[in-house]
Amino acid sequence: MPSFKTLRGDIASFHDALKDSKRVLALCGAGLSASSGLPTFRGAGGLWRTHDAVSLATPGAFEADPGLVWQFYGYRRHMALQAQPNPAHHALAELARRMPGFQCLTQNVDGLSQRAEHPRAQLQLLHGTLFDLICANKRGCRYSRVDDFTDPVTPALAVPTSGADPTTNEAREVAQDLDISDINVPLPGLSPEDLPRCPKCKKNLLRPGVVWFGEQLPVKVLDNIEEYLDEEEKIDLILVIGTSAKVYPAAGYVGRARDHGARVAVINMDENDVPAGGWKEGDWFFQGDAAEIIPALLKPTIGEVAVPARV
Ligand SMILES: [Zn+2]
Numbered sequence: 001m002p003s004f005k006t007l008r009g010d011i012a013s014f015h016d017a018l019k020d021s022k023r024v025l026a027l028c029g030a031g032l033s034a035s036s037g038l039p040t041f042r043g044a045g046g047l048w049r050t051h052d053a054v055s056l057a058t059p060g061a062f063e064a065d066p067g068l069v070w071q072f073y074g075y076r077r078h079m080a081l082q083a084q085p086n087p088a089h090h091a092l093a094e095l096a097r098r099m100p101g102f103q104c105l106t107q108n109v110d111g112l113s114q115r116a117e118h119p120r121a122q123l124q125l126l127h128g129t130l131f132d133l134i135c136a137n138k139r140g141c142r143y144s145r146v147d148d149f150t151d152p153v154t155p156a157l158a159v160p161t162s163g164a165d166p167t168t169n170e171a172r173e174v175a176q177d178l179d180i181s182d183i184n185v186p187l188p189g190l191s192p193e194d195l196p197r198c199p200k201c202k203k204n205l206l207r208p209g210v211v212w213f214g215e216q217l218p219v220k221v222l223d224n225i226e227e228y229l230d231e232e233e234k235i236d237l238i239l240v241i242g243t244s245a246k247v248y249p250a251a252g253y254v255g256r257a258r259d260h261g262a263r264v265a266v267i268n269m270d271e272n273d274v275p276a277g278g279w280k281e282g283d284w285f286f287q288g289d290a291a292e293i294i295p296a297l298l299k300p301t302i303g304e305v306a307v308p309a310r311v
Contacts, residue, residue, distance in 0.1 A: 004286055006285070008285035009265075013284075015299075023234065023236055026103070028104060028113075028241045028242060029106075029108065029241070029242045030242055031243060032089065032108060032242040033089075034290065034291075035086045035289050038080060039076075056069050057210070058212050059214065067190030068190075070190065071190065073130060074158075077130050077151055080112070085115050087292070088293075089118070092113065094302040095298050098301060102122055103122055106124070126218075131209075132148070134207060134209040135201060135206060136207045137201065157190075217249070225253070229253070238258075240265070252276075255277050264280065266285045271287050
């Protein structure tokens, strides 16, 4: 028996609707990756060392102390690479391969959809990704390197480990990553020479290709979404996965998809997460873990989800 709850509609009627669908949109947030077990640094207590994580995610913070901001992002890249894509990432990737009219909009920067081999033309990264490296002089130089999963980005950004003896056979004495989000773990200050430099202009540092507070969302991504929403053919379904979708532009996409004929399916842990504009007749609401719900919802179209063994 599934451990998720069906609060609106039922799974059989969703399966019927999916079977007849050609154009499906998914809008994804943190809940998609929840069971992959990543630290999110959101909300109250979202501290990294003594810093409010939000205060590190600005162009001003990078200008003031690029070493500190890179240590924060080096840590987040490292943690994201320790995590594995979950069955929901794999199921959405498989749906993309089988349904050319499927588009996945994600607010996640963790690279897990890319590592589940979600076709890139069907993945719109609204907030960028930890794994693109771009020139800090964004407008002038425009250098970017896509899907760079190198860890660490430079030797100085390696996450330190406990100094366990590598010759021991005791598994529990294997060196462990130190938790550098804890202020009690010492971290050296870094200078610009320790950080990755732009290979094109050679003048500026590289920075993570995420959208920082106060920055515009990526124009190309917004254009791709507009183009999809403006197509004449109706949108059959919009899946709202692990996001409250209350912040624009994401909030607007639910209404736009509805106006274009879409029925709405919400997949969320929080039963109070009502989509922008409220519930309408024919909506579905499945409450629980996306990693369990998404494969169950998509099964008639994609079959059993194969999750590759960890390597
Ligand atoms: Zn540059």
